[in-house]
Amino acid sequence: MSVAHIEIKSTGVYVPEKVLTNIELEKMVDTSDEWITSRTGISTRRIAVDGEATSDLAYKAGLVALEKAGMTPDELELIIVATITPDMFFPSTGCIVQDKLGAKNAVAMDINAACSGYIFSLAIGSRFLETGTYKNALIIGAEKLSCITDWKDRNTCVLFGDGAGAAIITPSNGEGKLLAFDLGSDGSYGDLLYLPGGGSRNPASKETVENRLHYIKMDGNPVFKIAVNKMMATFKKSLKAAGLKPDDISVLITHQANLRIIEALRSFLKLPKEKVFVNIEKYGNTSAASIGIALHEACEKKIIKRGDIIGLAAFGGGLTWGSAIIQY
Numbered sequence: 369m370s371v372a373h374i375e376i377k378s379t380g381v382y383v384p385e386k387v388l389t390n391i392e393l394e395k396m397v398d399t400s401d402e403w404i405t406s407r408t409g410i411s412t413r414r415i416a417v418d419g420e421a422t423s424d425l426a427y428k429a430g431l432v433a434l435e436k437a438g439m440t441p442d443e444l445e446l447i448i449v450a451t452i453t454p455d456m457f458f459p460s461t462g463c464i465v466q467d468k469l470g471a472k473n474a475v476a477m478d479i480n481a482a483c484s485g486y487i488f489s490l491a492i493g494s495r496f497l498e499t500g501t502y503k504n505a506l507i508i509g510a511e512k513l514s515c516i517t518d519w520k521d522r523n524t525c526v527l528f529g530d531g532a533g534a535a536i537i538t539p540s541n542g543e544g545k546l547l548a549f550d551l552g553s554d555g556s557y558g559d560l561l562y563l564p565g566g567g568s569r570n571p572a573s574k575e576t577v578e579n580r581l582h583y584i585k586m587d588g589n590p591v592f593k594i595a596v597n598k599m600m601a602t603f604k605k606s607l608k609a610a611g612l613k614p615d616d617i618s619v620l621i622t623h624q625a626n627l628r629i630i631e632a633l634r635s636f637l638k639l640p641k642e643k644v645f646v647n648i649e650k651y652g653n654t655s656a657a658s659i660g661i662a663l664h665e666a667c668e669k670k671i672i673k674r675g676d677i678i679g680l681a682a683f684g685g686g687l688t689w690g691s692a693i694i695q696y
């Protein structure tokens with residue numbers, strides 16, 4: 369689908385201070401720095417402190433984006449928080465962030481599309497702006513994955529980290545355009561990556577806790593293969609909708625789940641390494657936050673400049689996937 373004249377006015381980020389290294393993980397589970405680095409590309413990840421919730425991370429990233437946009441919270445009209453680690457079932461983390469910001473004139477909501485959440489939020493927010501319903505939107509991908517990570521499961525605990533990435537989008541009169549996006553999902557793959565406990569299917573009980581049902585379960589290998597195929601397909605669709613070729617992309621930012629997945633997409637698109645922004649080594653997989661964090665860092669480092677063509681691609685639990693092409 370193609371969308372015109374929506375710009376990313378600003379970006380923001382917040383990552384917790386505490387760094388958890390692969391060496392520290394070696395002491396927690398049967399793993400090694402060598403395995404984690406060579407199989408995933410991850411060296412460290414950030415971990416929120418006890419008492420720090422997803423809304424706290426989201427709020428701080430949102431504040432940075434607001435400041436960079438030169439906006440005050442009361443100017444905000446729409447807040448979308450993408451997360452699979454909400455503070456609680458309800459109220460939504462979006463509403464909690466709205467309150468923390470004092471964004472009294474906004475409407476707030478959450479989106480659950482796991483690691484594709486940032487792109488889903490960007491697409492949904494843009495549609496509201498395009499129809500003229502709202503004049504701006506604060507989108508935030510935020511996760512405290514450390515609280516749903518099974519620190520006894522080496523298959524998953526080495527992968528995840530906490531953080532938040534935000535953006536303010538507005539209609540644009542200049543170069544900024546969301547040229548195309550594509551979203552997809554296939555619920556038949558739901559049991560490859562899920563959290564079974566605490567919902568209406570398995571309400572929280574002594575048994576769900578004892579059976580460790582409140583932690584992420586993932587069959588990593590099939591997820592890996594589907595992720596590569598779906599990311600290639602969705603990115604091709606967005607490129608076609610934008611009328612562009614891979615070569616036209618200035619910077620590609622994908623969900624940071626595994627360096628080998630990022631490499632597979634890069635090689636499929638025949639992009640040189642310098643056109644692909646990667647920060648997985650520092651933060652691991654922060655699910656809905658990862659693209660927002662990477663986009664902010666790439667902008668701050670001036671790797672992305674106004675007018676550049678940016679490609680985004682993600683996949684995650686659901687399974688869900690999505691891509692977008694933006695003229696920045």
Ligand code: ACO
Nearest residue numbers: 399400403482483522523526588589591592625626684685
């Ligand atoms: N340390 C050491 N060995 C390990 C570890 C570890 N941390 N984890 C797994 N292994 C072992 C396995 O037990 C297995 O051993 P075996 O051969 O004796 O059985 C071996 O390593 C290979 O395991 P695989 O699962 O085949 O390893 P793979 O190369 O697939 O890598 C990984 C695993 C990193 C999880 C990969 O499959 C992956 O990245 N999958 C995609 C994850 C993802 O992107 N998820 C979606 C987003 S997350 C979200 O939406 C919340």
